[in-house]
Amino acid sequence: MSKHIVVDPITRIEGHLRIEAVIDENNTIVDAYSASTMFRGIETILQGRDPRDCGLLAMRICGVCTGTHYQRSIEAVEDAFNITIPKNARIVRNLIQGALYMHDHVVHFYHLHALDFVDVVSALSADPAKTAAEARKWASVAGESPFIDGESEFKAIQDRVAKFVKQGRLGIFGNGYWGNPHYKLTPEQNLIGVAHYLQALDIQRDMAKMQAIFGGKNPHPQSIVVGGVTCVQDIQNPARIALFKSLLLEGTKFIKQAYLPDVYMAGTMYAGEATDSKATFSELVGGKGVGGTGGGLLNFMSYGDFRLDDTGFYKSALLFPKGVVMGGDISKVLPLDEEKIAEDVTHAWYKGDKPLHPYEGQTIPEYTGLDKRADGIAYLKTKEKYSWIKSPIYNDARVEVGPLARMVIGVAAKDERITKYVTNFLKRGNLPVTVLFSTVGRTAARAIETELMADVMLEWIDELAKNVLTGDKSTWTEFDFDEVSVSAKGRGMAEAPRGALGHWVSIADGKVVNYQAIVPSTWNAAPRDYKNRMGAYEASLIGTKVANPEQPLEIIRTIHSFDPCIACAVHVVDTKGKELAVYKVDSSCSI
Amino acid sequence: MNANVALIGSGNAFFMDEGVGLYAGKYLKENFTYEPALDIIDGGTLGFGLMPLLQEYEVVIIANTSSDDSQAVGTVTVLSGEELIANQGIKKTANEVEITEMLQICSMANHCASTTMISIVPEDIISVCVDVTPALREHWERYIDVIVEELTKCGITVTQKSDVMSLDEILEQFANPSIEHGKGF
Numbered sequence: 001m002s003k004h005i006v007v008d009p010i011t012r013i014e015g016h017l018r019i020e021a022v023i024d025e026n027n028t029i030v031d032a033y034s035a036s037t038m039f040r041g042i043e044t045i046l047q048g049r050d051p052r053d054c055g056l057l058a059m060r061i062c063g064v065c066t067g068t069h070y071q072r073s074i075e076a077v078e079d080a081f082n083i084t085i086p087k088n089a090r091i092v093r094n095l096i097q098g099a100l101y102m103h104d105h106v107v108h109f110y111h112l113h114a115l116d117f118v119d120v121v122s123a124l125s126a127d128p129a130k131t132a133a134e135a136r137k138w139a140s141v142a143g144e145s146p147f148i149d150g151e152s153e154f155k156a157i158q159d160r161v162a163k164f165v166k167q168g169r170l171g172i173f174g175n176g177y178w179g180n181p182h183y184k185l186t187p188e189q190n191l192i193g194v195a196h197y198l199q200a201l202d203i204q205r206d207m208a209k210m211q212a213i214f215g216g217k218n219p220h221p222q223s224i225v226v227g228g229v230t231c232v233q234d235i236q237n238p239a240r241i242a243l244f245k246s247l248l249l250e251g252t253k254f255i256k257q258a259y260l261p262d263v264y265m266a267g268t269m270y271a272g273e274a275t276d277s278k279a280t281f282s283e284l285v286g287g288k289g290v291g292g293t294g295g296g297l298l299n300f301m302s303y304g305d306f307r308l309d310d311t312g313f314y315k316s317a318l319l320f321p322k323g324v325v326m327g328g329d330i331s332k333v334l335p336l337d338e339e340k341i342a343e344d345v346t347h348a349w350y351k352g353d354k355p356l357h358p359y360e361g362q363t364i365p366e367y368t369g370l371d372k373r374a375d376g377i378a379y380l381k382t383k384e385k386y387s388w389i390k391s392p393i394y395n396d397a398r399v400e401v402g403p404l405a406r407m408v409i410g411v412a413a414k415d416e417r418i419t420k421y422v423t424n425f426l427k428r429g430n431l432p433v434t435v436l437f438s439t440v441g442r443t444a445a446r447a448i449e450t451e452l453m454a455d456v457m458l459e460w461i462d463e464l465a466k467n468v469l470t471g472d473k474s475t476w477t478e479f480d481f482d483e484v485s486v487s488a489k490g491r492g493m494a495e496a497p498r499g500a501l502g503h504w505v506s507i508a509d510g511k512v513v514n515y516q517a518i519v520p521s522t523w524n525a526a527p528r529d530y531k532n533r534m535g536a537y538e539a540s541l542i543g544t545k546v547a548n549p550e551q552p553l554e555i556i557r558t559i560h561s562f563d564p565c566i567a568c569a570v571h572v573v574d575t576k577g578k579e580l581a582v583y584k585v586d587s588s589c590s591i
Numbered sequence: 592m593n594a595n596v597a598l599i600g601s602g603n604a605f606f607m608d609e610g611v612g613l614y615a616g617k618y619l620k621e622n623f624t625y626e627p628a629l630d631i632i633d634g635g636t637l638g639f640g641l642m643p644l645l646q647e648y649e650v651v652i653i654a655n656t657s658s659d660d661s662q663a664v665g666t667v668t669v670l671s672g673e674e675l676i677a678n679q680g681i682k683k684t685a686n687e688v689e690i691t692e693m694l695q696i697c698s699m700a701n702h703c704a705s706t707t708m709i710s711i712v713p714e715d716i717i718s719v720c721v722d723v724t725p726a727l728r729e730h731w732e733r734y735i736d737v738i739v740e741e742l743t744k745c746g747i748t749v750t751q752k753s754d755v756m757s758l759d760e761i762l763e764q765f766a767n768p769s770i771e772h773g774k775g776f
Binding site: 044045053056057059066107111197198201202205208209219220225 | 633640643697699721768
């Protein structure tokens, strides 16, 4: 008999996300539904505002990349007003966003995702001497010396964790499915993971300082304004630039000596799942299996980001190319046509009868509720509306966005820098390119991107210092607000750490008349569309084998690989609604 | 960072009562002086993004909501970091879930501030509106008093200024931030 697994809310993520999955008698997921049970609706609050202030409000959309929403909103207004920002402003914005990518990706891998691969309890039985040797091995794969290679250091960390356990201070370590057979690392490898988890806590603190140097107020940086940036004093202060560079170099060391080696280690130990073509969505929907567990749609889209010259926001050369790759075919990249973006609300709790482009987009709530069952669990009405997330569509297809999309599109577009980093990773790890199309591949792509970002930021900080030395102190482009805001519309389409992020604004007589945002997790976590086609999360779960339905480790691992920005307890129930196990219950999801 | 103690206002200003922690932070910033110094931080919707603050300060007080249906609107709860980590906190809004998990993660760090969370039970965290419900307004002054009392326990002398910015003036700033007019969170 098939069983129905409800994961609600998924923990170690931002926001509210619920997953319902149906597994067959072999414990393989045959159907899946993704739903956000929290209404955002922030777009409605932006109508009638001065467009220059929208960023201050738009940054509250997100609990993580507040600065990215802030910047995208400002870029949408700059596009509407046809403003090109000065070189210093462009570089500073790249540095603020780049620092966010580094911080976000490191925190995601270690503090939100690593425990899906690393069994903390197993680490307690590791041999510290063997652990040191293991650390050297994986660092050498990355061409580096290890971040920690001393037996005594690993022993000290092991003792520290054992002390936590003895005192009952398990903290986040108290929530895992320890001992699940789908944990594949050896005790020594688990100890490496735990050690780097703890060290990453200190590293991420310093990465956050990088964001604050040019971001002014932190959290919620406010140094970006329509026309440029306001941190004039900071860019002219060599000590501030030197501090940024010093923090960047320390962070880069951790990325190369710990993060990358750990991803090589996980990539190798979990290669079986990552290359299991029979566990792919494409195989099960009748196509040719490409990649492995967690691969999902294999359609990727990127708006492109990080301007490399000053020819204008949509004309500039880009660090991450924009484009589309369909069906995992990296032999070609399709050009991105913005007009082909639309949002469908067939299965979302909003009114609407057809997919609409964001400029015409509407946010009119129409909540139709959950199914009510006698067992106390409220199920999604999956045949009807079942999520607060709309279903974005590109060219009448469902697509995935995020670091994997950016790396795949970069390779397909034959971008020299991205191809070098991706090829180097695969070659050093002795991994096939198809390994990317999997849960592990999505996680690896984020690590590859982090290394690339850290390296290129070193170039940018030097470029900024050099430009200021030439006497260029310009940080803001003047504009006549009354003149440009009579009737205008613009879009801020670029990337956030989690993927393609777009803000669309229509302005009349100096006020916002319509505002829509499509955030990365909308693309990835969306429900089915008007043709009943799955969203990226849903597709990624199809074919996944669950070792123990009472411990949906594999579901959480794959969903975490997207770095969801939308939080859960776990109910496992059979298809008749009988509850088999409940681990944590979020009252908002109960009836 | 100017002080050893930080007060973080936390929540979402757009969902009615969910922003009450933010308003408390702003109110305490505008209307009181502190000796020794106190850093008052707009934590906004951040969850895991607040981790660096717990690693920087000796003491952190977080003001937010506690969406506990079993308690009356306006009930104020003071919980230590240890109690929160032991899952005694209410985790309903996205922010409440993340704050608790953030504390769990930070408890593993070399340094984690001694943390206290002062939460108030909201009435409405669903309506998209920058405001505080009348029911919660009745408990506003007591909420502020409890935070001041907690700051006093930390050895801080809290003195009220003569001109007071009212809750409604605070709400107006959150509802209508303006770069041009220097109004904001």
